[in-house]
Amino acid sequence: MHNQRMPELRMGNLIASVPIVQGGMGVGISRAGLAAAVANTGGIGVIASVGLDLLNGTPKNRKKGVSVQLLKQEIERARQLTDGIIGVNVMAALTDFEALVDVSIDAGADVLFMGAGLPLHFSANLTPERLRSLTTKMVPIVSSGRATELIFQYWHKKYGRIPDGVVVEGPMAGGHLGFKKEQIDDPHYALENLVRDTVAAVAPYADDYGMNIPVIAGGGIYTGQDIYDIMQLGAQGVQMATRFIATHECDADMAxxxxxxxxxxxxxxxxxxxxxxxxxxxxxxxxxxxxxxxxxxxxxxxxxxxxxxxxxxxxxxxxxxxxxxxxxxxxxxxxxxxNGYRVDKMMSVKELIDELAGEYCTVARADVMAAVGGE
Ligand SMILES: Cc1cc2nc3c(=O)[nH]c(=O)nc-3n(C[C@H](O)[C@H](O)[C@H](O)COP(=O)(O)O)c2cc1C
Incomplete structure (x- = not known):
């Protein structure tokens, strides 16, 4: 009766039946293999673009531009493995950011997640007209409502469009963090607060453009209950990375x-x-x-x-x-x-998604029962 499934994640015409984005993990931790496995479950699988030229041995002659070609191949490989949604994570802090964005769009990535810096400037190929007609969804990764406001305002003025969604990443995330060291344990910067701020920052733009702009929350999301709780605060999806490391499909070495x-x-x-x-x-x-x-x-x-x-x-x-x-x-x-210390065994991506969906359903169902006074 009360089958409270996880809701879909919608970004314009793009619909993920599972509202989970697998966070991009460089260098080579999330490549086509992991991304396609996640996409095959209905979530959004993400290839990390950073450092692809450093895998398969350690080449002595790294050359600028090689990563860009390798990213193209990686997107094509993912396409052969899935009909699901494939995203690419590109860090704005990379010197070849613009070229990686261009190649992702040309190779047909469904979504671009752009973090580690503010994605404000693109190559000359991405004219405002082209940016307005892209089928690839453009999603910045931010650490605050303020950064969200800044990006949306800039894009609106300069490009006449706004991002299709936004990932807000809190201080419990893995990899590089968009916080000062002393902010990491400060409750003011807890993900719950950042989600509220980001939802508020996006709302007027979403209204003006008549669009649904999903806020996707990441950093420390571990269980289906976590997914449920953060969605109660206005997030329409979650970005999770650490939990995908100990999966059979993750592209890292077993060690x-x-x-x-x-x-x-x-x-x-x-x-x-x-x-x-x-x-x-x-x-x-x-x-x-x-x-x-x-x-x-x-x-x-x-x-x-x-x-x-x-x-x-x-x-x-x-x-x-x-x-x-x-x-x-x-x-x-x-x-x-x-939350990495909580990971204690290997599983498949499907087992992980099923576990999260089951936990979500249990919590959502208990909530509905409580609201109607039990049955
Ligand atoms: C091993 C690892 C590598 C990561 N690499 C990247 C990266 O290349 N680019 C990026 O934007 N975020 C990167 N992240 C952050 C994740 O995409 C994600 O947003 C974050 O870890 C979510 O928190 P969680 O791991 O607690 O689920 C990385 C995280 C991990 C654990």
């Missing part, structure tokens, strides 16, 4: 997945990465050596990150993350969300 399964709460800690932002990772010998001042010499054939001061950086973050992705954790480390 990377095992590092997450073995991680304790104490080992999950905040690091300041060479990018200049805090990040959340599993503490290991590599990170301890870096903290103790050990330098990990490297060549920087091209500057992949705008904000990286490669001349003073103690190590190359792209290289370290690619080593970890390939299972060489002594030469790198694994990013994780704050």
């Amino acid at each position: 990377f997945k095992q590092a997450l399964i073995d991680a304790t709460e104490k080992e999950i800690s905040i690091i300041i990465s060479p990018v200049g932002l805090p990040g959340r990772a599993i503490r290991n010998t590599f990170l301890e050596q870096v903290e103790a001042g050990v330098q990990k010499p490297f060549n920087c054939p091209y500057k992949c990150l705008k904000s990286c001061d490669y001349k003073t950086a103690p190590y190359c973050i792209a290289l370290a993350l690619s080593h970890a992705q390939q299972g060489r954790l002594q030469q790198g480390f694994a990013f994780t969300g704050a």
Whole structure:
């Protein structure tokens, strides 16, 4: 009777039957394999575009532009594996941001998730006219209602359009965080507050344009109950990453997945990465050596990150993350969300989605029963 299924996530004409976006995980943690598996369950699968040129061994001659070609192949590979929704995560902090955006659109990505900086400027190919007629949905990733307002205002004035949705990522997320170190544990920046602020920032624009602009919440979402709770605050979907690491389909080496399964709460800690932002990772010998001042010499054939001061950086973050992705954790480390220590076993993507949907349904049903006074 009271079958309270998770609602669909709608972005214009794009409809995900499961309102879960698998957060993009670079370097190589979410490639076509994971993204297609998520898309096949009805969620949105996301390929991370950063550092694709560093996988399959560690090429000595990295060249600017190679990642762009490899991203095209990755999107085409995902297309062969699924008819579902495929997104691409592109970091605005990358020096080839504009080219990665262009190739994603040309290769037919359904959604572009643009984070790690404000996505305000695009290549000359993306004229305001073209931006207004894109079929690819454009979705910034933000950390506040203020950043949302800034992006929407800028796009409205400069391009005569607004984003199709927005991901708001709180301080419990994995990878680089859009917060200062001291803000991470400050309840003011709790995801619940950020969702309320973001929903409020989007509302007037959604009204003006007569569009539904979904707010998608990420960072620390772990159970179906978490999904239900955050959707009660106005989120229309969630972005989850950490839970997808320990899946059979995740594109990382088994040693990377095992590092997450073995991680304790104490080992999950905040690091300041060479990018200049805090990040959340599993503490290991590599990170301890870096903290103790050990330098990990490297060549920087091209500057992949705008904000990286490669001349003073103690190590190359792209290289370290690619080593970890390939299972060489002594030469790198694994990013994780704050709830990573709760992951204790491998499962398939379908099992994970089914578990989350079941939990959501139980909580939603109990809520309905409580509202009608039980039956
Ligand atoms: C291993 C790992 C790699 C990540 N890489 C990226 C990335 O390349 N770009 C990005 O925008 N976010 C990245 N993130 C953040 C996720 O996309 C996601 O928004 C966040 O981790 C959600 O929180 P959760 O892991 O608690 O579910 C990464 C997270 C992890 C755990």
